[in-house]
Amino acid sequence: MSRLGKIARRSFLIGSVAVAGGVAFGTYSYRKPVENPLLQDLPDGHAAITPYVRIDATGITLITPRADLGQGAYSVQAALIAEELDVTLDQIRVDPGPPSPAYYNGKVAAEGFPLAATDDGFLARNGRAFGDVVAKLMGLQITGGSSTVADAFDKLRMAGAVARETLILAASQQSGVPRSRLTTRDGAVILPDGGTLSYVSLAPVAAGLDPVTDVTLRDPADWRYLGKAMQRLDIVAKSTGTQAYGIDMQLDGMVHATVRTNPRMGGEMRGYDARAAEKMRGVIKIVPIIGGAGVIADNTWRAFAAADAIDFDWGPAPYPATSDGMWEEVGASFTRDRRDSRFRNDGDVDAALKDAKMIEAEYRIPYLAHAPLEPMTATVLLKDGRLDIWTATQIPRFMEQAAADLTGLDVADIHLHVLAAGGSFGRRLEDDYVRQTIELAMAMEGTPVKMTWRREEDMTHDFPRTLQISRARGAVRDGKVAALDLKIAALSTTASQTARLNQPVPGPDVAIVAGAWDQPFAIPDYRVSGYRVPAMVPVSSWRSVGASGNGFLHDGFLDELIHAAGADPLAERIRLCWHAPSRKVLKAVGEMSDWGSDPGPDRGRGVAFTLSFGVPVAEVVEVTNTPDGIRIDKVFVAAEVGRVIDPVNFENQVMGGVIWGLGHAMNCELTYDDGLPEQTNFDAYEGMRLYQTPEIIVRGLENTGTVRGIGEPPVPPAAPALANAIFAATGQRIRELPLNKHIDFV
């Protein structure tokens, strides 16, 4: 094999890195191939060619290690493999596979480094490659950061191609026909005489071969699945009630359970009185767990009812007890001491603002719960020194380690079965609910325990998105935006979350300023500073993470400056934008929305732009100011994603992201009193409903060639586009979310 072949083979599992030129940081431990988890205990007659393809007598299974939280990830991952492997989608099964370092996600950690996605310089490239190294060494197998498609695009296609070429080699050995005269189609190798050898029949031969790694990926012009609408693999199950989610787990002899811990997150449990609960019908056992107690019963509702009957003595919250107290703490964080980052500092903002007529504003955004519609749930069985976990998760590897730590078992004796999730939006990056269920299972050895949180438990233990305050100053000159100084104070999501994963990340937290410091605008004097608020309610990643709020803080104030300059909101953003793909996105949304035409009486149009996760997105919202309040009529979205892998799924993700962004901006917040979140169910945390849903018109641009995920980037511009549209329609500038604190919606 040529030297090039050797390198390709060694770095095969990290194809995206090889393509991205991560060689600059190449070290031996980095280059060492990770073990292939499917080669362990592989029965005879099975061939595991790569960690992504398994072929045995029962058929072809594609391993799709990124969780499907509703974003269609299983289908996209399967299509990437199938395209190169040359199988039809009805010939394959998908399996999330066992947790393994081989399925590390190089793109998630890359988002943790302060490198603007627009910066193609040496530092940016190396920084991203360094992210890959860290992710690999940590064995991250995380779903998040809109990274699935970006990470998988090369890696999974290459996996499919290697499998295909190895099967061709096997067919060649079996038939005596040279490889060059063999082709493939629909799960079989085609012989020159038209005869076929199925992949399944070739699997035992292929098992004995070294994988062929000098492969060429197919020309996109020849693609059969990618770039075209495919039927999601789970669509029939999800339309017939037959998709099994974590909450639907059923096992022989299984019992039902629920838990309660202090609704003042992190507060202690001083004790509880369960005498009344113990006597209730169906109650099997009441089990103390860390920070609370669980009820095991023969029916979930009976467990809920008994948990309600337990009299807990909860300690106070380890954070300010009221929202007012929390806002005070955030507001007091704009100090030198608490300054966390200043990744952007162009020109001389202080000098520019000194002699100018200064425009100032303060913005606020609240804590927000993820509240996926399926509450947190897990099923666990501890039996004969083996622990089985059935649940939906974005962090399988961390979860296994946590289970091992909790039970004292070896990681090899922990078996995690990943089930479909009824939504996540970042919530399933935490494993608290699984650890609680493990504690219950340890008290019920030999009996499977399904634990389900009540919605109220879910809402009060959500690890919400951080609250934030921004203080912005700016100036305009000659009808143009001249200076922008943005200070953002927030809790550190990264510190909160990685501490719980035992993977603390030192240094500044990019999440505090993501979606603000890294925007592609050439404002002459331009500064973005992050301030870290001391820990309060523990927080975590919420669909689009830091950018979810910073889009509103940055673009909302930019809109104010543009209006102050008397410039056109779209034209001025385009003028300020130095990044060609972002400019195209802005121009596209202008054309789609017929920007500049008269919107009609009592109507207004707002535009907003945020670049996040490497994806520039521009949105135009059109509203009508009716006597009953604001009605959102239409939303136009243009996004640059390099390549649209599946147009239907793409449109679904964009629409879902826009509705997520608008719905929370309209009416959602978590406020606190007596240390307790005041919103505990959907009656007080509605989001958008169908009657409020606007028409959403979506366009995917494919100018950069770099494949990016779309699950999160449509979220950040939605709130500012809506607020900017409300300003255009009413003259009312709203600087606080949710907007319904200041204006009614139809």
Added chain:
Amino acid sequence: MQLTVNGTTHTIDVEEDMPLLWVLRDELGLTGPKYGCGISQCGACTVHIDGEAVRSCSIAAADVWGSVTTIEGLGTPDALHAVQAAWVEHQVAQCGYCQSGQIMAAAALLTDTPDPNDAEIDDAMSANLCRCGTYPRIRAAVKTAAAKLRGT
């Protein structure tokens, strides 16, 4: 207590106030209806009682006045109901967790109102939350299903 679900009559021994949802899910093993809020706010638990869309989390077992149909009784993967076929055609589901309830709400709407206008669709479907934001496709799928059921 007797309960007829999807054409089968079951004798069940539960408290009178156990919500129908938990009878279906934990006593009868029918997991199509989902738990989302427990307080009639999300619609994930929607089933039919004598053809009417009902939030099963908020009706006590003893108050069930007729025969119950769950998503499992509406249609199956091999024999899709027209509403389910429209849901597949439009690829409505994302996480899919709300969709049993959405489909049951839509099926009840189309039984009463075979040719609903936009306002009628909004009215009938707005009690069902979808955190994934599949509403635009739900609207389109309801219209497709309505046309198919009317035979147009």
